[in-house]
Amino acid sequence: MAASGEPAARAVGLCKAYGSGDTAVLALDRVDVEIDAGRFTAIMGPSGSGKSTLMHCLAGLDKPTGGEVYVGDTELSRLGDKALTRLRRDRIGFVFQAFNLLPTLTAEENITLPGDIAGRRTDADWLRQVVETLNLGDRLRHRPHELSGGQQQRVAVARALAARPQLIFADEPTGNLDSRSGAEVLGFLRRSVDELGQTVVMVTHDPNAASFADLVLFLADGRIVDRLEGPTADAVLERMRRFDVRGGSQVAQPAPDAD
Template sequence: MTVTTAPTKTPPAARVVDAVKVYGSGDTGVRALDGVSVDFPAGRFTAIMGPSGSGKSTLMHCAAGLDTLTEGASYIGDTDLGSLDDRRLTLLRRDRVGFVFQAFNLVPTLTVEENIRLPLDLAGGRGDPEWIDALIDVVGLRDRLRHRPAELSGGQQQRVAVARAFAGRPDVVFADEPTGNLDSRSGGEVLGLLGRTVRRTARTVVMVTHDPVAAAHADEVVFLADGRLVDRMENPTADRVLDRMKAFELPSQTDVPSRAETPSRTEVPS
Protein backbone atom coordinates (compact mmCIF):
# COMPACT_ATOMS: atom_id res chain seq x y z
CA MET A 1 0.00 0.00 0.00
CA THR A 2 1.31 3.42 -0.96
CA VAL A 3 1.22 6.00 1.80
CA THR A 4 1.02 9.62 0.75
CA THR A 5 1.87 12.48 3.03
CA ALA A 6 0.52 15.97 2.88
CA PRO A 7 3.02 18.51 1.51
CA THR A 8 4.78 20.56 4.17
CA LYS A 9 3.48 24.08 4.21
CA THR A 10 6.18 26.73 4.09
CA PRO A 11 5.86 29.02 7.10
CA PRO A 12 5.20 32.69 6.35
CA ALA A 13 8.20 35.00 6.06
CA ALA A 14 6.48 37.46 8.42
CA ARG A 15 3.17 37.70 10.26
CA VAL A 16 1.30 39.54 12.95
CA VAL A 17 -1.22 37.96 15.33
CA ASP A 18 -4.00 39.93 17.03
CA ALA A 19 -1.96 43.08 16.45
CA VAL A 20 -3.10 46.21 18.31
CA LYS A 21 -1.30 49.54 18.12
CA VAL A 22 -2.61 52.52 20.09
CA TYR A 23 -1.23 56.03 19.72
CA GLY A 24 -1.89 58.33 22.67
CA SER A 25 -3.91 57.34 25.72
CA GLY A 26 -7.27 57.81 27.33
CA ASP A 27 -9.97 59.66 25.41
CA THR A 28 -7.42 60.95 22.88
CA GLY A 29 -5.98 57.51 22.09
CA VAL A 30 -6.35 56.19 18.55
CA ARG A 31 -6.20 52.49 17.63
CA ALA A 32 -4.11 52.48 14.46
CA LEU A 33 -4.29 48.66 14.43
CA ASP A 34 -7.32 46.92 15.92
CA GLY A 35 -6.76 43.17 16.24
CA VAL A 36 -5.08 42.48 12.88
CA SER A 37 -3.88 38.96 12.10
CA VAL A 38 -2.20 38.50 8.73
CA ASP A 39 0.61 36.40 7.30
CA PHE A 40 2.97 37.32 4.48
CA PRO A 41 3.82 34.11 2.58
CA ALA A 42 7.45 33.32 1.81
CA GLY A 43 8.51 33.76 -1.79
CA ARG A 44 5.59 36.08 -2.58
CA PHE A 45 5.03 39.75 -3.32
CA THR A 46 2.27 41.17 -1.08
CA ALA A 47 0.89 44.71 -1.22
CA ILE A 48 -0.84 46.45 1.70
CA MET A 49 -3.50 48.98 0.75
CA GLY A 50 -6.13 51.08 2.48
CA PRO A 51 -7.40 54.64 2.81
CA SER A 52 -5.32 57.28 4.54
CA GLY A 53 -5.28 56.53 8.26
CA SER A 54 -6.16 52.85 7.75
CA GLY A 55 -3.03 51.64 9.53
CA LYS A 56 -1.11 50.26 6.55
CA SER A 57 2.24 51.89 7.35
CA THR A 58 1.78 51.10 11.04
CA LEU A 59 1.25 47.45 10.13
CA MET A 60 4.42 47.39 8.06
CA HIS A 61 6.51 49.14 10.74
CA CYS A 62 5.32 46.73 13.45
CA ALA A 63 5.77 43.65 11.24
CA ALA A 64 9.31 44.77 10.41
CA GLY A 65 10.32 45.51 13.99
CA LEU A 66 10.60 49.26 13.42
CA ASP A 67 7.81 49.88 15.93
CA THR A 68 6.35 47.89 18.81
CA LEU A 69 2.82 46.64 19.24
CA THR A 70 0.61 47.66 22.14
CA GLU A 71 -0.89 44.14 22.15
CA GLY A 72 -0.43 41.03 20.05
CA ALA A 73 2.70 39.63 18.42
CA SER A 74 4.89 40.16 15.35
CA TYR A 75 7.05 37.41 13.86
CA ILE A 76 9.85 37.19 11.32
CA GLY A 77 9.76 33.50 10.47
CA ASP A 78 9.30 31.81 13.83
CA THR A 79 11.01 34.58 15.81
CA ASP A 80 8.72 36.59 18.09
CA LEU A 81 9.97 40.17 17.80
CA GLY A 82 8.48 41.02 21.20
CA SER A 83 10.83 38.53 22.86
CA LEU A 84 13.97 40.30 21.64
CA ASP A 85 15.90 42.99 23.47
CA ASP A 86 17.09 46.05 21.55
CA ARG A 87 20.42 44.51 20.59
CA ARG A 88 18.95 41.27 19.26
CA LEU A 89 16.20 43.17 17.44
CA THR A 90 18.83 45.35 15.75
CA LEU A 91 20.75 42.25 14.68
CA LEU A 92 17.59 40.61 13.33
CA ARG A 93 16.72 43.68 11.25
CA ARG A 94 20.28 43.78 9.94
CA ASP A 95 20.54 40.10 9.06
CA ARG A 96 17.01 39.02 8.14
CA VAL A 97 15.10 42.11 6.98
CA GLY A 98 15.63 44.51 4.07
CA PHE A 99 14.05 47.93 3.56
CA VAL A 100 13.17 50.11 0.56
CA PHE A 101 11.77 53.56 1.32
CA GLN A 102 10.18 56.35 -0.69
CA ALA A 103 13.34 58.41 -0.15
CA PHE A 104 16.17 56.42 -1.66
CA ASN A 105 18.44 56.88 1.41
CA LEU A 106 21.66 56.30 -0.54
CA VAL A 107 24.99 57.57 0.79
CA PRO A 108 25.97 60.32 -1.68
CA THR A 109 29.73 59.86 -1.28
CA LEU A 110 29.62 56.14 -2.10
CA THR A 111 29.47 54.53 -5.53
CA VAL A 112 26.58 52.35 -6.67
CA GLU A 113 28.54 49.21 -5.84
CA GLU A 114 29.52 50.55 -2.41
CA ASN A 115 25.91 51.50 -1.64
CA ILE A 116 24.72 48.03 -2.60
CA ARG A 117 27.32 46.41 -0.36
CA LEU A 118 26.87 48.85 2.53
CA PRO A 119 24.75 46.57 4.81
CA LEU A 120 27.28 43.76 4.37
CA ASP A 121 30.22 46.08 5.08
CA LEU A 122 28.53 47.42 8.22
CA ALA A 123 27.96 43.85 9.38
CA GLY A 124 31.62 43.04 8.83
CA GLY A 125 31.00 40.37 6.20
CA ARG A 126 31.64 39.89 2.49
CA GLY A 127 28.33 38.27 1.77
CA ASP A 128 27.98 35.98 -1.24
CA PRO A 129 29.88 37.48 -4.23
CA GLU A 130 27.89 35.39 -6.73
CA TRP A 131 24.61 36.56 -5.18
CA ILE A 132 25.69 40.23 -5.34
CA ASP A 133 26.84 39.79 -8.92
CA ALA A 134 23.50 38.24 -9.90
CA LEU A 135 21.61 41.05 -8.15
CA ILE A 136 23.52 43.67 -10.13
CA ASP A 137 22.32 42.01 -13.33
CA VAL A 138 18.72 41.71 -12.06
CA VAL A 139 18.55 45.45 -11.32
CA GLY A 140 20.40 46.33 -14.55
CA LEU A 141 23.15 48.48 -13.06
CA ARG A 142 26.36 46.82 -14.20
CA ASP A 143 27.33 49.85 -16.30
CA ARG A 144 26.69 52.23 -13.36
CA LEU A 145 28.71 50.56 -10.60
CA ARG A 146 31.30 53.37 -10.39
CA HIS A 147 28.73 56.17 -10.51
CA ARG A 148 27.57 58.08 -7.45
CA PRO A 149 23.88 58.71 -6.64
CA ALA A 150 23.94 62.30 -7.98
CA GLU A 151 24.88 60.91 -11.40
CA LEU A 152 21.81 58.66 -11.54
CA SER A 153 18.14 59.24 -12.32
CA GLY A 154 15.57 58.74 -9.58
CA GLY A 155 14.58 55.37 -10.99
CA GLN A 156 18.19 54.23 -11.09
CA GLN A 157 18.72 55.36 -7.49
CA GLN A 158 15.72 53.33 -6.36
CA ARG A 159 17.09 50.32 -8.23
CA VAL A 160 20.28 50.69 -6.19
CA ALA A 161 18.13 50.80 -3.04
CA VAL A 162 16.35 47.60 -4.12
CA ALA A 163 19.64 45.81 -4.72
CA ARG A 164 20.95 47.01 -1.35
CA ALA A 165 17.81 45.69 0.38
CA PHE A 166 18.34 42.20 -1.09
CA ALA A 167 22.14 42.13 -0.76
CA GLY A 168 22.18 40.23 2.53
CA ARG A 169 19.62 37.63 1.39
CA PRO A 170 17.01 38.77 3.94
CA ASP A 171 14.00 36.67 4.80
CA VAL A 172 11.73 39.55 3.80
CA VAL A 173 12.04 43.00 2.24
CA PHE A 174 9.61 45.71 3.33
CA ALA A 175 8.97 48.52 0.84
CA ASP A 176 7.18 51.68 1.99
CA GLU A 177 5.72 53.60 -0.99
CA PRO A 178 8.85 52.75 -3.04
CA THR A 179 7.62 54.60 -6.14
CA GLY A 180 6.30 57.70 -4.36
CA ASN A 181 9.15 59.92 -5.62
CA LEU A 182 9.22 58.53 -9.15
CA ASP A 183 7.41 59.32 -12.38
CA SER A 184 5.09 56.67 -13.75
CA ARG A 185 7.65 55.15 -16.12
CA SER A 186 10.42 54.90 -13.53
CA GLY A 187 7.91 53.68 -10.95
CA GLY A 188 6.75 50.93 -13.27
CA GLU A 189 10.34 49.83 -13.84
CA VAL A 190 11.01 49.62 -10.10
CA LEU A 191 7.79 47.67 -9.47
CA GLY A 192 8.63 45.28 -12.29
CA LEU A 193 12.07 44.89 -10.75
CA LEU A 194 10.60 44.00 -7.35
CA GLY A 195 8.37 41.38 -8.95
CA ARG A 196 11.24 39.88 -10.97
CA THR A 197 13.48 39.79 -7.91
CA VAL A 198 10.83 37.87 -5.95
CA ARG A 199 10.41 35.35 -8.77
CA ARG A 200 14.09 34.93 -9.61
CA THR A 201 15.49 34.84 -6.08
CA ALA A 202 12.55 33.32 -4.13
CA ARG A 203 12.71 36.26 -1.72
CA THR A 204 9.67 37.86 -0.06
CA VAL A 205 8.45 41.45 -0.52
CA VAL A 206 5.80 43.29 1.50
CA MET A 207 4.93 46.69 0.03
CA VAL A 208 2.77 49.52 1.34
CA THR A 209 1.21 51.58 -1.43
CA HIS A 210 -1.76 53.85 -2.12
CA ASP A 211 -1.58 53.24 -5.90
CA PRO A 212 -3.78 50.54 -7.49
CA VAL A 213 -1.41 50.32 -10.46
CA ALA A 214 1.49 49.60 -8.09
CA ALA A 215 -0.56 47.04 -6.16
CA ALA A 216 -1.35 45.20 -9.41
CA HIS A 217 2.32 44.13 -9.60
CA ALA A 218 1.89 42.07 -6.42
CA ASP A 219 0.78 38.45 -6.12
CA GLU A 220 -1.77 39.43 -3.48
CA VAL A 221 -3.20 42.59 -1.92
CA VAL A 222 -4.35 42.84 1.69
CA PHE A 223 -6.74 45.68 2.48
CA LEU A 224 -7.00 47.58 5.75
CA ALA A 225 -9.74 49.97 6.86
CA ASP A 226 -9.93 51.67 10.26
CA GLY A 227 -7.06 49.55 11.55
CA ARG A 228 -8.67 46.24 10.61
CA LEU A 229 -8.00 43.64 7.93
CA VAL A 230 -11.09 43.72 5.71
CA ASP A 231 -10.17 41.85 2.52
CA ARG A 232 -7.50 39.96 0.56
CA MET A 233 -7.23 39.77 -3.23
CA GLU A 234 -5.21 37.21 -5.18
CA ASN A 235 -3.87 38.03 -8.66
CA PRO A 236 -4.92 41.69 -8.48
CA THR A 237 -5.47 44.01 -11.40
CA ALA A 238 -5.44 47.79 -11.19
CA ASP A 239 -9.16 47.97 -12.03
CA ARG A 240 -10.16 45.41 -9.39
CA VAL A 241 -8.05 47.11 -6.73
CA LEU A 242 -9.45 50.53 -7.65
CA ASP A 243 -13.01 49.23 -7.40
CA ARG A 244 -12.28 47.78 -3.97
CA MET A 245 -10.71 51.03 -2.79
CA LYS A 246 -13.73 53.02 -3.97
CA ALA A 247 -15.86 50.98 -1.59
CA PHE A 248 -13.73 52.30 1.29
CA GLU A 249 -13.67 55.89 0.13
CA LEU A 250 -17.38 56.25 -0.66
CA PRO A 251 -19.27 54.98 2.42
CA SER A 252 -22.96 55.67 2.79
CA GLN A 253 -23.80 58.84 4.69
CA THR A 254 -25.40 56.81 7.48
CA ASP A 255 -22.06 55.11 8.11
CA VAL A 256 -20.03 58.31 8.36
CA PRO A 257 -19.51 59.53 11.96
CA SER A 258 -19.66 63.22 12.61
CA ARG A 259 -16.37 65.12 12.83
CA ALA A 260 -16.90 65.50 16.57
CA GLU A 261 -17.13 61.71 16.95
CA THR A 262 -14.03 60.98 14.89
CA PRO A 263 -10.65 61.27 16.64
CA SER A 264 -7.95 63.26 14.84
CA ARG A 265 -5.52 61.08 12.89
CA THR A 266 -3.02 63.76 12.01
CA GLU A 267 -0.37 62.09 14.19
CA VAL A 268 -1.09 58.53 13.11
CA PRO A 269 0.96 56.95 10.30
CA SER A 270 -1.19 55.83 7.38
Protein backbone atom coordinates (compact mmCIF):
# COMPACT_ATOMS: atom_id res chain seq x y z
CA MET A 1 0.00 0.00 0.00
CA ALA A 2 2.89 2.30 0.52
CA ALA A 3 4.14 4.56 -2.22
CA SER A 4 6.02 2.70 -4.93
CA GLY A 5 7.43 3.42 -8.31
CA GLU A 6 4.32 2.15 -10.19
CA PRO A 7 1.66 4.82 -10.78
CA ALA A 8 -1.82 3.89 -9.52
CA ALA A 9 -3.33 5.34 -12.68
CA ARG A 10 -2.14 7.18 -15.73
CA ALA A 11 -3.44 8.79 -18.87
CA VAL A 12 -1.56 9.04 -22.13
CA GLY A 13 -2.66 11.59 -24.74
CA LEU A 14 -6.12 11.60 -23.20
CA CYS A 15 -8.71 13.47 -25.29
CA LYS A 16 -12.39 14.00 -24.65
CA ALA A 17 -14.58 15.87 -27.09
CA TYR A 18 -18.28 16.59 -26.78
CA GLY A 19 -20.30 16.86 -29.97
CA SER A 20 -18.68 16.34 -33.35
CA GLY A 21 -17.38 18.20 -36.37
CA ASP A 22 -17.18 22.02 -36.21
CA THR A 23 -19.27 22.26 -33.08
CA ALA A 24 -17.09 19.84 -31.13
CA VAL A 25 -15.90 21.09 -27.78
CA LEU A 26 -12.62 19.70 -26.53
CA ALA A 27 -12.89 19.11 -22.79
CA LEU A 28 -9.56 17.30 -22.53
CA ASP A 29 -6.79 18.02 -24.96
CA ARG A 30 -4.02 15.36 -25.08
CA VAL A 31 -3.55 15.12 -21.34
CA ASP A 32 -0.65 13.07 -20.02
CA VAL A 33 -0.80 12.45 -16.32
CA GLU A 34 0.40 9.95 -13.75
CA ILE A 35 -1.28 9.43 -10.38
CA ASP A 36 1.32 8.22 -7.92
CA ALA A 37 0.30 5.39 -5.67
CA GLY A 38 0.08 6.14 -1.96
CA ARG A 39 -0.21 9.88 -2.47
CA PHE A 40 -2.99 12.46 -2.20
CA THR A 41 -3.39 14.28 -5.51
CA ALA A 42 -5.64 17.28 -5.98
CA ILE A 43 -6.89 18.41 -9.39
CA MET A 44 -7.72 22.09 -9.57
CA GLY A 45 -8.90 24.37 -12.22
CA PRO A 46 -11.56 26.86 -13.06
CA SER A 47 -15.04 25.90 -14.12
CA GLY A 48 -15.03 24.25 -17.51
CA SER A 49 -11.34 23.43 -17.30
CA GLY A 50 -12.06 19.74 -17.67
CA LYS A 51 -11.07 18.66 -14.18
CA SER A 52 -14.27 16.68 -13.57
CA THR A 53 -14.04 15.12 -17.01
CA LEU A 54 -10.48 14.07 -16.30
CA MET A 55 -11.56 12.43 -13.06
CA HIS A 56 -14.51 10.70 -14.74
CA CYS A 57 -12.23 9.31 -17.46
CA LEU A 58 -9.63 8.11 -14.95
CA ALA A 59 -12.38 6.47 -12.87
CA GLY A 60 -14.00 4.62 -15.74
CA LEU A 61 -17.21 6.62 -15.51
CA ASP A 62 -16.73 8.30 -18.86
CA LYS A 63 -15.31 7.09 -22.17
CA PRO A 64 -12.40 9.07 -23.61
CA THR A 65 -12.56 9.96 -27.31
CA GLY A 66 -8.81 9.50 -27.69
CA GLY A 67 -5.69 8.38 -25.88
CA GLU A 68 -5.31 5.75 -23.23
CA VAL A 69 -6.20 5.46 -19.58
CA TYR A 70 -4.64 2.90 -17.28
CA VAL A 71 -5.74 1.91 -13.82
CA GLY A 72 -2.74 -0.13 -12.69
CA ASP A 73 -1.97 -2.20 -15.78
CA THR A 74 -5.51 -2.22 -17.12
CA GLU A 75 -6.21 -0.12 -20.18
CA LEU A 76 -9.77 1.19 -19.85
CA SER A 77 -10.73 2.25 -23.36
CA ARG A 78 -11.03 -1.33 -24.55
CA LEU A 79 -13.28 -2.36 -21.66
CA GLY A 80 -17.02 -2.79 -22.08
CA ASP A 81 -19.65 -1.64 -19.65
CA LYS A 82 -19.55 -4.86 -17.65
CA ALA A 83 -15.79 -4.82 -17.22
CA LEU A 84 -15.81 -1.12 -16.35
CA THR A 85 -18.50 -1.69 -13.75
CA ARG A 86 -16.46 -4.50 -12.25
CA LEU A 87 -13.37 -2.29 -12.27
CA ARG A 88 -15.19 0.48 -10.43
CA ARG A 89 -16.63 -2.01 -7.99
CA ASP A 90 -13.38 -3.81 -7.19
CA ARG A 91 -10.61 -1.28 -7.67
CA ILE A 92 -12.02 2.21 -7.25
CA GLY A 93 -13.73 4.08 -4.44
CA PHE A 94 -15.88 7.18 -4.87
CA VAL A 95 -16.77 10.16 -2.72
CA PHE A 96 -19.17 12.57 -4.44
CA GLN A 97 -20.07 16.11 -3.49
CA ALA A 98 -23.56 15.20 -2.37
CA PHE A 99 -25.97 12.30 -2.41
CA ASN A 100 -23.35 9.72 -1.62
CA LEU A 101 -25.48 7.32 0.34
CA LEU A 102 -28.52 5.19 -0.34
CA PRO A 103 -31.30 6.49 1.90
CA THR A 104 -32.73 3.03 2.50
CA LEU A 105 -29.54 1.54 3.88
CA THR A 106 -27.93 2.11 7.27
CA ALA A 107 -24.50 3.70 7.51
CA GLU A 108 -22.89 0.30 7.95
CA GLU A 109 -24.78 -1.20 5.00
CA ASN A 110 -23.73 1.76 2.87
CA ILE A 111 -20.11 1.22 3.89
CA THR A 112 -20.09 -2.46 2.96
CA LEU A 113 -22.26 -2.05 -0.15
CA PRO A 114 -19.51 -2.30 -2.82
CA GLY A 115 -18.19 -5.47 -1.20
CA ASP A 116 -21.71 -6.85 -0.85
CA ILE A 117 -22.43 -6.16 -4.51
CA ALA A 118 -19.31 -8.05 -5.42
CA GLY A 119 -20.28 -10.86 -3.09
CA ARG A 120 -17.21 -10.31 -0.93
CA ARG A 121 -17.17 -10.25 2.82
CA THR A 122 -15.59 -7.04 4.06
CA ASP A 123 -12.61 -7.76 6.29
CA ALA A 124 -13.99 -7.16 9.79
CA ASP A 125 -10.73 -5.96 11.33
CA TRP A 126 -10.17 -3.54 8.49
CA LEU A 127 -13.72 -2.31 8.73
CA ARG A 128 -13.31 -1.68 12.45
CA GLN A 129 -10.12 0.22 11.79
CA VAL A 130 -11.77 2.37 9.11
CA VAL A 131 -14.80 3.04 11.28
CA GLU A 132 -12.60 3.99 14.21
CA THR A 133 -10.42 6.20 12.10
CA LEU A 134 -13.49 8.04 10.80
CA ASN A 135 -15.08 8.17 14.23
CA LEU A 136 -18.31 6.53 13.08
CA GLY A 137 -18.63 3.82 15.72
CA ASP A 138 -21.86 5.11 17.22
CA ARG A 139 -23.45 6.00 13.89
CA LEU A 140 -23.37 2.67 12.09
CA ARG A 141 -27.03 1.78 12.59
CA HIS A 142 -28.30 5.20 11.54
CA ARG A 143 -29.97 5.92 8.23
CA PRO A 144 -28.43 8.74 6.16
CA HIS A 145 -31.23 11.20 6.93
CA GLU A 146 -30.40 10.82 10.62
CA LEU A 147 -26.81 11.95 10.00
CA SER A 148 -25.36 15.44 9.58
CA GLY A 149 -23.78 16.44 6.28
CA GLY A 150 -20.30 15.95 7.68
CA GLN A 151 -21.18 12.55 9.05
CA GLN A 152 -22.70 11.56 5.71
CA GLN A 153 -19.48 12.47 3.92
CA ARG A 154 -17.46 10.53 6.49
CA VAL A 155 -19.63 7.49 5.83
CA ALA A 156 -18.95 7.99 2.13
CA VAL A 157 -15.21 8.10 2.82
CA ALA A 158 -15.53 4.98 4.95
CA ARG A 159 -17.34 3.23 2.09
CA ALA A 160 -14.58 4.22 -0.31
CA LEU A 161 -11.95 2.90 2.09
CA ALA A 162 -13.72 -0.26 3.19
CA ALA A 163 -13.14 -2.15 -0.03
CA ARG A 164 -9.43 -1.19 -0.04
CA PRO A 165 -9.55 0.07 -3.61
CA GLN A 166 -6.50 0.86 -5.64
CA LEU A 167 -7.73 4.42 -5.98
CA ILE A 168 -10.21 6.72 -4.33
CA PHE A 169 -11.74 9.54 -6.37
CA ALA A 170 -13.31 12.38 -4.45
CA ASP A 171 -15.36 14.91 -6.43
CA GLU A 172 -15.65 18.15 -4.43
CA PRO A 173 -16.15 16.08 -1.27
CA THR A 174 -16.45 19.15 0.93
CA GLY A 175 -18.45 21.32 -1.47
CA ASN A 176 -21.63 21.03 0.57
CA LEU A 177 -20.08 21.23 4.03
CA ASP A 178 -19.29 24.06 6.41
CA SER A 179 -15.59 24.70 6.82
CA ARG A 180 -15.20 22.78 10.10
CA SER A 181 -16.85 19.59 8.82
CA GLY A 182 -15.03 20.04 5.54
CA ALA A 183 -11.67 20.23 7.30
CA GLU A 184 -12.59 17.12 9.27
CA VAL A 185 -13.40 15.10 6.13
CA LEU A 186 -10.23 16.31 4.42
CA GLY A 187 -8.25 15.42 7.51
CA PHE A 188 -9.61 11.87 7.27
CA LEU A 189 -8.69 11.62 3.60
CA ARG A 190 -5.21 12.81 4.53
CA ARG A 191 -4.95 10.22 7.31
CA SER A 192 -6.16 7.46 5.01
CA VAL A 193 -3.17 8.22 2.79
CA ASP A 194 -0.68 8.59 5.63
CA GLU A 195 -1.88 5.82 7.92
CA LEU A 196 -3.66 3.39 5.65
CA GLY A 197 -1.55 3.90 2.55
CA GLN A 198 -4.46 4.85 0.28
CA THR A 199 -4.17 6.61 -3.03
CA VAL A 200 -6.57 9.53 -3.28
CA VAL A 201 -7.44 11.82 -6.20
CA MET A 202 -9.58 14.81 -5.35
CA VAL A 203 -11.21 17.32 -7.67
CA THR A 204 -11.76 20.67 -6.00
CA HIS A 205 -11.87 24.37 -6.64
CA ASP A 206 -11.13 25.23 -3.02
CA PRO A 207 -7.45 26.16 -2.35
CA ASN A 208 -7.90 25.22 1.29
CA ALA A 209 -9.03 21.73 0.37
CA ALA A 210 -6.19 21.42 -2.11
CA SER A 211 -3.68 22.28 0.62
CA PHE A 212 -4.37 18.88 2.22
CA ALA A 213 -2.92 17.16 -0.84
CA ASP A 214 0.65 16.09 -1.59
CA LEU A 215 0.47 17.34 -5.13
CA VAL A 216 -1.82 19.77 -6.93
CA LEU A 217 -2.36 19.53 -10.68
CA PHE A 218 -3.72 22.66 -12.33
CA LEU A 219 -5.98 22.20 -15.31
CA ALA A 220 -7.07 24.82 -17.78
CA ASP A 221 -8.68 24.50 -21.19
CA GLY A 222 -8.39 20.75 -21.04
CA ARG A 223 -4.65 20.69 -20.36
CA ILE A 224 -2.48 20.31 -17.32
CA VAL A 225 -0.83 23.69 -17.09
CA ASP A 226 0.99 23.46 -13.80
CA ARG A 227 1.81 21.32 -10.78
CA LEU A 228 2.59 22.16 -7.19
CA GLU A 229 4.27 19.78 -4.73
CA GLY A 230 3.56 20.08 -1.01
CA PRO A 231 1.04 22.89 -1.46
CA THR A 232 -0.13 25.36 1.11
CA ALA A 233 -3.41 27.20 0.76
CA ASP A 234 -1.59 30.45 0.11
CA ALA A 235 0.62 28.94 -2.56
CA VAL A 236 -2.37 27.45 -4.31
CA LEU A 237 -4.25 30.73 -4.13
CA GLU A 238 -1.21 32.47 -5.53
CA ARG A 239 -1.06 30.09 -8.50
CA MET A 240 -4.77 30.59 -9.12
CA ARG A 241 -4.29 34.35 -9.12
CA ARG A 242 -1.51 34.02 -11.66
CA PHE A 243 -3.99 32.35 -13.98
CA ASP A 244 -6.29 35.27 -13.42
CA VAL A 245 -3.61 37.78 -14.32
CA ARG A 246 -2.48 35.83 -17.36
CA GLY A 247 -6.12 35.21 -18.15
CA GLY A 248 -7.07 35.10 -21.81
CA SER A 249 -3.72 34.03 -23.20
CA GLN A 250 -3.73 30.42 -22.23
CA VAL A 251 -6.24 30.13 -19.49
CA ALA A 252 -9.96 30.83 -19.48
CA GLN A 253 -11.37 33.17 -16.86
CA PRO A 254 -11.85 31.09 -13.74
CA ALA A 255 -15.41 31.08 -12.56
CA PRO A 256 -15.89 32.28 -8.99
CA ASP A 257 -17.70 29.13 -7.96
CA ALA A 258 -18.04 25.41 -8.59
CA ASP A 259 -19.18 23.72 -11.76
